[in-house]
Amino acid sequence: TEVAALYARTGITKLNRLQPTIAFDAASDKGSVQSNVSSITWAHTTGSGSNRVLVVGVGIQEGAGTVPSGVTYNGVAMTEATSARKNISNTNSSIWYLVAPATGANNVVVTFSGGVTKSWASAISLTGAHQTTPVNVSGGDADNDTGSLSTTLTTTVAGTMGVDFVASQDASAAFAVVAGQTNLGGQEESFFGAAFSRKTNTVAAGSNTMGWTASTQAKTQSVVFIAPAIMPVRINVSNAGAPGTANLVAWH
Numbered sequence: 001t002e003v004a005a006l007y008a009r010t011g012i013t014k015l016n017r018l019q020p021t022i023a024f025d026a027a028s029d030k031g032s033v034q035s036n037v038s039s040i041t042w043a044h045t046t047g048s049g050s051n052r053v054l055v056v057g058v059g060i061q062e063g064a065g066t067v068p069s070g071v072t073y074n075g076v077a078m079t080e081a082t083s084a085r086k087n088i089s090n091t092n093s094s095i096w097y098l099v100a101p102a103t104g105a106n107n108v109v110v111t112f113s114g115g116v117t118k119s120w121a122s123a124i125s126l127t128g129a130h131q132t133t134p135v136n137v138s139g140g141d142a143d144n145d146t147g148s149l150s151t152t153l154t155t156t157v158a159g160t161m162g163v164d165f166v167a168s169q170d171a172s173a174a175f176a177v178v179a180g181q182t183n184l185g186g187q188e189e190s191f192f193g194a195a196f197s198r199k200t201n202t203v204a205a206g207s208n209t210m211g212w213t214a215s216t217q218a219k220t221q222s223v224v225f226i227a228p229a230i231m232p233v234r235i236n237v238s239n240a241g242a243p244g245t246a247n248l249v250a251w252h
Helices: 002-010
Strands: 012-017 023-029 034-046 053-061 068-073 079-086 091-099 104-127 135-143 149-155 161-168 181-189 192-199 206-213 219-226 232-239 242-250
Touching: 023 034, 023 181, 023 192, 053 068, 053 192, 053 219, 068 091, 079 219, 091 135, 091 161, 091 219, 104 161, 104 181, 104 192, 135 149, 149 219, 161 206, 192 206, 206 219
Parallel strands: 053 161, 079 135
Antiparallel strands: 012 232, 023 104, 034 104, 053 091, 053 104, 068 104, 079 091, 135 219, 149 206, 161 192, 161 219, 181 192, 232 242
16 A cells, blocks of 8 residues: 555656575584583674674583573574474474674573583574564474474565574484585584584575485474565656656665
8 A cells, every 4th residue: 555655646657676685694603512511602703794693503402301591692692583392302402593793703602591411503694684573484393203304484575594403312313404405514423413504595485494304313403584684675756757766765
């Protein structure tokens, strides 16, 4: 209705939406699997691109319901987007995010609500992300079957970027991404394995899947699709057949 009113008032004949683009900035991880710790810390370097978002994935082999109690970057608290847990193995995966993270090398600190047997975490920074509601959709899955693990979610806007994190109780997980995803790294150790990935390209609105193949049982997967930044619309204006000027207005 707002667009129709704009047509009537101004004589607009065409709206050209500039294509939003989410781009990969950098990835990092803790390195080796951590054993019997209450927190883990590593440095992630964020570039200076516009409309930044930082996404952190955390996997743990826990006991007595232990979960990540908080994640910070440069001392700023991150928000949990989603998590998944496999009760039979006490394996937990979760994804956290932060809009407009500080640039440069800063520490990611993951704190647990209690001691964990095994843990591993990783991070990815992106540019071109929505700065108000960066998570378009999130979810996860957990199963006890040997073989593939996947989560299908319905994105509501075009140009989202999928990011996911998987964890397993089995060191022989041998996680491998399916077609259309880029593996950002992983680690395996006795009775624990984890890995992190992103979509190789942004995706269209609709049903989108992130998945892995693995030889292990008792796996969990957490998934988010990051929304693109609000982009301007170029308006071509004509008045009584005479060409007008081009203007930019916000696209909501």
